[in-house]
Amino acid sequence: MIAIIGGGVFGLSIGWYLARSGQAVTIFERGQVGRGATWAAAGMLMPWKLSDSFSDDLFALQRDSYQRWPRFAQELGEISDIPLHYQTDGRFFVALFDNAVQRLERQYRFHRDIGFPVEWLSGDEAREREPNLGPNVLAAIFTPMAHHVDNRNLILALREAFLAVGGRLREQTEVQELLISNKRVHGLQLSGETCSAETVIIAAGAWSGRVPGLPQPLQDVVRPRKGQTLILQMPPDAPLIKQPILGPVYLVPRPDGRLIIGTTVEREAGFDTRSTVGGVFHILRKAQGIIPNIEELPIIELGAGLRPTGPDRLPVLGPTGVDGLIMATGGHSYGILLSPVVAFTVCHLALTGHILEIIRPFAPNSGSDKI
Ligand SMILES: Cc1cc2nc3c(=O)[nH]c(=O)nc-3n(C[C@H](O)[C@H](O)[C@H](O)COP(=O)(O)OP(=O)(O)OC[C@H]3O[C@@H](n4cnc5c(N)ncnc54)[C@H](O)[C@@H]3O)c2cc1C
Incomplete structure (x- = not known):
């Protein structure tokens, strides 16, 4: 056996x-x-x-x-029959500060040079595709290669x-x-x-x-590396974003209107999976920098998981x-x-x-x- x-x-x-x-x-x-x-x-x-x-x-x-x-x-x-919602419609990587733009540019060049389909967008070009992206987004990469699953x-x-x-x-x-x-x-x-x-x-x-x-x-x-998350509820027929967005935090929409946002990477939390004020505050502050309109959404879940980190x-x-x-x-x-x-x-x-x-x-x- x-x-x-x-x-x-x-x-x-x-x-x-x-x-x-x-x-x-x-x-x-x-x-x-x-x-x-x-x-x-x-x-x-x-x-x-x-x-x-x-x-x-x-x-x-x-x-x-x-x-x-x-x-x-x-x-x-x-x-x-359980739907995986395996979606292949791509993702945005966004940068909100000058040094983040430089980091993103390096990632863009590396992935373009090895043949990944990546597109460089100014902040305004990104906002044309995802109108709820905030004014602080200075640049973005879009790639259709990013998939996601429930x-x-x-x-x-x-x-x-x-x-x-x-x-x-x-x-x-x-x-x-x-x-x-x-x-x-x-x-x-x-x-x-x-x-x-x-x-x-x-x-x-x-x-x-x-x-x-x-x-x-x-x-x-x-060792455990704690990651805190929140789930917000968007109106399913009018979601704030259509595709996942990854910046200082990530925002991942689900077909039923849930919006998963996270995360922290905590070295010192041991095996404690409780949500903390600091963790939630950090995630919300960063997420609001990317999509200011999340302010209007109800929070439906707070959570945390322990990444197994070698x-x-x-x-x-x-x-x-x-x-x-x-x-x-x-x-x-x-x-x-x-x-x-x-x-x-x-x-x-x-x-x-x-x-x-x-x-x-x-x-x-x-x-x-x-x-
Ligand atoms: C906030 C967050 C966001 C993430 N986002 C992504 C992402 O977008 N994409 C991605 O690819 N990965 C992501 N990850 C990483 C991914 O979730 C983990 O790497 C993966 O789930 C680990 O799976 P696992 O089966 O090894 O561990 P777990 O899912 O933790 O499962 C381990 C299981 O072992 C059981 N167990 C432990 N000890 C015993 C015992 N003695 N006897 C019996 N059972 C036991 C536990 O109860 C548990 O159910 C994320 C992680 C976190 C925390």
Whole structure:
């Protein structure tokens, strides 16, 4: 039996791929599936090199996964009726200050030179397309390449797909300890029950280093990076914006008029997911600089999620040095984007023992110590 710890987007995607290839797979989720970082996300899907120091290996992994997304979405759509709202209509990146314009120009040149379809717009040109953009927007990039998905529906669809191909799901079931002896994993300790497994995949998000029984070097494999968000309600027939906008914060519209805005990246908050005045204030102030008219919208939800962040913000994917034990975590801010490639490569590893080249740079403990 293959056991997966964690029912977030990584655990469910891997579980779906393994179960449909005929394996007996059980996902253990201590709460309800998808209520960790995956619930808090905005669902934006695009490879993007944010800075000169952004890892080439990560960019390659993002591009690979981005190319897998249309098929991933189509196959999910064939199994589940839950609409993913997988949208391919593009996104604006905006700059509000001179130094942000220079940064955006560098990103524009880099992505144009590698062949991405990017269009440089003045503030006024951007306002012609999205009239509610505020006067502080000095410049923008538009790219039709940016896609997005409703991450909450994605989880519901993955749950359905996993069960439809014979996967076994145990929600409200916390894994209390990994059973390891002679450098081999044998199974899991649950409350009042042990469960044998030849392969265990740890996909427990920001908690991946905290599963009891994990050997010491793996305990620091990821740290939580808190991200706060708000959801506002726009009139569905008169939305303030049509396409996602990314600046100092992001604003992502959903077809039902919800507007997801975020986020913070907090190093010191530990595992605390409460909303804070400072976090909410920061997001609203920045969002209002981009779209002043959000002032009129009701707030329908405050939330936060914990990004699983590996060393240098790189994913952590691969064998661990304990036979049968695999890590699949470290999605940081791009875990929804990365799910198809993670599902494919981790499934391949679990079935064949072979590590595909694309994930080799992300072996547990291969990065630096900087988290
Ligand atoms: C505010 C915010 C915005 C984001 N926006 C985007 C975006 O636009 N695009 C994008 O690609 N990515 C985005 N991300 C990143 C993305 O959400 C994450 O990388 C991804 O969801 C991580 O998925 P996961 O399955 O690894 O972890 P999670 O979704 O956190 O799932 C881990 C699961 O493991 C369970 N678990 C933990 N310990 C145990 C245990 N001992 N036993 C049983 N179960 C256990 C937890 O209950 C949880 O359900 C965003 C993240 C945040 C916080």
